[in-house]
Amino acid sequence: MSKLGNLRSGVVRKPNETMRLLVTIFVGVVFGFFIGVSFPTLTLTRFNLPSSLIPSIDLSYIEDRNSAFSTQSLWQHAWSSVIRQNRSQTAESRNLTDTTKIWVPTNPRGAERLPPSIIASESDFYLRRLWGKPSEDLTIKPKYLVTFTVGLNQKENIDAAVKKFSDNFTILLFHYDGLTTEWDEFEWSKRAIHVSARKQTKWWYAKRFLHPDIVASYDYIFIWDEDLGVEHFDAEEYIKLVRKHGLEISQPGVDPDRALTWQMTKRRDGREVHKETKEKPGWCANPHLPPCAAFVEIMAPVFSREAWRCVWHMLQNDLVHGWGLDFALRRCVEPAHEKIGVVDSQWIVHQSVPSLGTQGQSVDGKAPWLGVRERCRKEWTMFQGRMASAEKKYYIELGINPPNATGRLQ
Structure with a gap:
């Protein structure tokens, strides 16, 4: 009698556990949906994890709805990403000694990629010879x-x-x-x-x-x-x-x-x-x-x-x-x-x-x-107008009044 009672109670509990599991899954899906729509749409094509795990996983590979993937294929793709990134880092380390990659922000505009010691930012009208040593071109x-x-x-x-x-x-x-x-x-x-x-x-x-x-x-x-x-x-x-x-x-x-x-x-x-x-x-x-x-x-x-x-x-x-x-x-x-x-x-x-x-x-x-x-007269008027307009704009940006007729700030 006790064995039969235990069996009946077990039969009754299985549907209850199944229902509870379904409800939990449904609530999780709904909760996940609302969490997802509460964040801006992501357009990233790469997903970075800590370097100790997986440096990068190509999401475009994952987002292809027409392809089925397994855990094994995902990890194979991640491993290939690791190899590609390591190769890229090796190439970058080699480029550190490549002078074409020099970038010095303090150099003159347009010369940022040059080594500073080669830059000749100024010039002159000194005439040079076409022969002999350059250092001997100028006597004065x-x-x-x-x-x-x-x-x-x-x-x-x-x-x-x-x-x-x-x-x-x-x-x-x-x-x-x-x-x-x-x-x-x-x-x-x-x-x-x-x-x-x-x-x-x-x-x-x-x-x-x-x-x-x-x-x-x-x-x-x-x-x-x-x-x-x-x-x-x-x-x-x-x-x-x-x-x-x-x-x-x-x-x-x-x-x-x-x-x-x-x-x-x-x-x-x-x-x-x-x-x-x-x-x-x-x-x-x-x-x-x-x-x-x-x-x-x-x-x-x-x-x-x-x-x-x-x-x-x-x-x-x-x-x-x-x-x-x-x-x-x-x-x-x-x-x-x-x-x-x-x-x-x-x-x-x-x-x-x-x-x-x-x-x-x-x-x-x-x-x-x-x-x-x-x-000449037209240019006089235009120059005076441009100067006055430029100064007025400048002082307005500074938040002060322009100089008066005596040249002193008001």
């Missing part, structure tokens, strides 16, 4: 650079000007009329650098050929017009005075007997250098700002290496005449009213020869030079 390395933007009609004037510059100067001529070999009658021309592009201004040339990294070997850069009389000018003496008075941006004084636009650039007798002047009433809101101070004209400026690096970046690609630039040079040195000045004892004569004006094109029957002058 010029410390200064002088550029003239020229046409052949001014060759006699340029010849006289170049002779005022010693062997310490590299001579660079920008030819706006396309004529270069015609200058070979001068011995110095055979050692000069000649760059030719028709009907272009010196600021167009400067932006494209005087990058700060190209002229980095020169302490001072002269960017001069072609119509300057230099009878009373000596370049070496000029450099001495610039160094003595700490001028980062300068120009020679201009003969006061010629018509002048600005009082600041007029030569003063008995002075080596001056850095300020008095202008017409109302012209200077601040005695430390242009045109009463921190001001030179663009016909014969001289820049230190450091100042030129800033000025070059301020040059606009499309505004080639440079009008308005003279009022903006002060932004490149600090304090500008002390580091911008005019050298009086080494002075020049501005001959006012409108050579480049003849390179213009007649429009509506007007003389070519009138079209050039109109373009």
Whole structure:
């Protein structure tokens, strides 16, 4: 009787255990479903486990619904992944000694893959021989650079000007009329650098050929017009005075007997250098700002290496005449009213020869030079507008008010 009772109770318990197992499975499936939908959809193609277990398993292999897989096939695939990864790591270790894989973030942009000791980020205009030892190419390395933007009609004037510059100067001529070999009658021309592009201004040339990294070997850069009389000018003496008075941006004084636009650039007798002047009433809101101070004209400026690096970046690609630039040079040195000045004892004569004006094109029957002058005025307005807009945006980003008329922050 007891055996029969035990058998009956066992028969009854089996359906209950089966039901309990089914319910547990159902609850697990439902719980797993809600857990799954609560996370973002994963698009990974590789599933990484700790390296001590399985470095990688290709899920694309697993996700193929049309293929049946077994535990054995899964582990075989995982093992092949281990082999592939080990081979890849071995290849990477070999590449550590491969110079093509060098990556140095501190290198200049574009040169990150080069070993730092091979990088030559700066250059110069030194002429090199085609023979012999490279170390013996240069008997002297010029410390200064002088550029003239020229046409052949001014060759006699340029010849006289170049002779005022010693062997310490590299001579660079920008030819706006396309004529270069015609200058070979001068011995110095055979050692000069000649760059030719028709009907272009010196600021167009400067932006494209005087990058700060190209002229980095020169302490001072002269960017001069072609119509300057230099009878009373000596370049070496000029450099001495610039160094003595700490001028980062300068120009020679201009003969006061010629018509002048600005009082600041007029030569003063008995002075080596001056850095300020008095202008017409109302012209200077601040005695430390242009045109009463921190001001030179663009016909014969001289820049230190450091100042030129800033000025070059301020040059606009499309505004080639440079009008308005003279009022903006002060932004490149600090304090500008002390580091911008005019050298009086080494002075020049501005001959006012409108050579480049003849390179213009007649429009509506007007003389070519009138079209050039109109373009100059337009560029002045555009440059001033761009500078004002850029400064306003900059100060807004800083969260402060822009400077007022006196140049002081509000």
